[in-house]
Amino acid sequence: DAGITQSPRHKVTETGTPVTLRCHQTENHRYMYWYRQDPGHGLRLIHYSYGVKDTDKGEVSDGYSVSRSKTEDFLLTLESATSSQTSVYFCAISELSNEQFFGPGTRLTVL
Amino acid sequence: QKEVEQDPGPLSVPEGAIVSLNCTYSNSAFQYFMWYRQYSRKGPELLMYTYSSGNKEDGRFTAQVDKSSKYISLFIRDSQPSDSATYLCATYYGGATNKLIFGTGTLLAVQP
Numbered sequence: 001d002a003g004i005t006q007s008p009r010h011k012v013t014e015t016g017t018p019v020t021l022r023c024h025q026t027e028n029h030r031y032m033y034w035y036r037q038d039p040g041h042g043l044r045l046i047h048y049s050y051g052v053k054d055t056d057k058g059e060v061s062d063g064y065s066v067s068r069s070k071t072e073d074f075l076l077t078l079e080s081a082t083s084s085q086t087s088v089y090f091c092a093i094s095e096l097s098n099e100q101f102f103g104p105g106t107r108l109t110v111l
Numbered sequence: 112q113k114e115v116e117q118d119p120g121p122l123s124v125p126e127g128a129i130v131s132l133n134c135t136y137s138n139s140a141f142q143y144f145m146w147y148r149q150y151s152r153k154g155p156e157l158l159m160y161t162y163s164s165g166n167k168e169d170g171r172f173t174a175q176v177d178k179s180s181k182y183i184s185l186f187i188r189d190s191q192p193s194d195s196a197t198y199l200c201a202t203y204y205g206g207a208t209n210k211l212i213f214g215t216g217t218l219l220a221v222q223p
Contacts, residue, residue, distance in 0.1 A: 002127060004154075033210075040119070041215065042199065042213045042214055042215035042216055043199065043213040044157070044210075044213075045210060045211070046136075048210065058210070088148075089156055090155070096223050099160060100147075100157070100211060101156075101157070102154035102155045102156065103153050103154050104153065105152075105153070105154050
């Protein structure tokens with residue numbers, strides 16, 4: 001998985017609780033992305049980062065925030081989880097070649 | 112209308128068959144096209160990457176882009192059970208942010 005780890009790999013939480021997912025890379029790539037994958041929707045971009053402390057919104061950013069304080073770490077936070085945020089979350093990284101490399105995913109269930 | 116459309120399948124073929132996977136896109140500004148393969152419960156992995164129209168071949172895989180009809184295809188020759196996966200097409204406009212737009216994916220099953 002191109003030196004990308006995601007934690008936790010699985011999480012079950014309750015509606016209204018905050019959740020933070022972590023993406024860690026060892027490739028020193030500039031760009032990092034958070035996607036969610038749902039049946040019938042494919043991969044949808046939540047937020048992305050183009051450098052330390054530089055982030056921007058993607059297609060489905062409502063209810064999510066991100067932070068990137070170091071090149072290697074990109075955090076995705078659900079401030080108050082809802083059942084509609086039950087999904088599989090993937091982190092991806094890329095450099096100038098625009099080829100994105102994906103992590104193993106985090107399976108999140110919000111009850 | 113979604114920017115990238117892909118038939119979700121599932122597509123089931125016998126081992127050794129030629130597989131054709133297809134996507135259409137709506138915006139003629141798209142310049143780069145990719146195919147990702149995703150095994151069950153794994154992250155997507157880049158399979159093929161093409162720019163502009165024409166064919167690109169890599170082993171048993173051929174990616175084809177027809178910009179005039181906004182159609183992209185992935186052909187798999189001599190398909191194997193290990194090719195069973197979901198195949199996602201993707202594209203992007205170009206530029207610095209590398210934001211990709213994905214199709215929904217086609218689930219392929221190659222029967223031994």
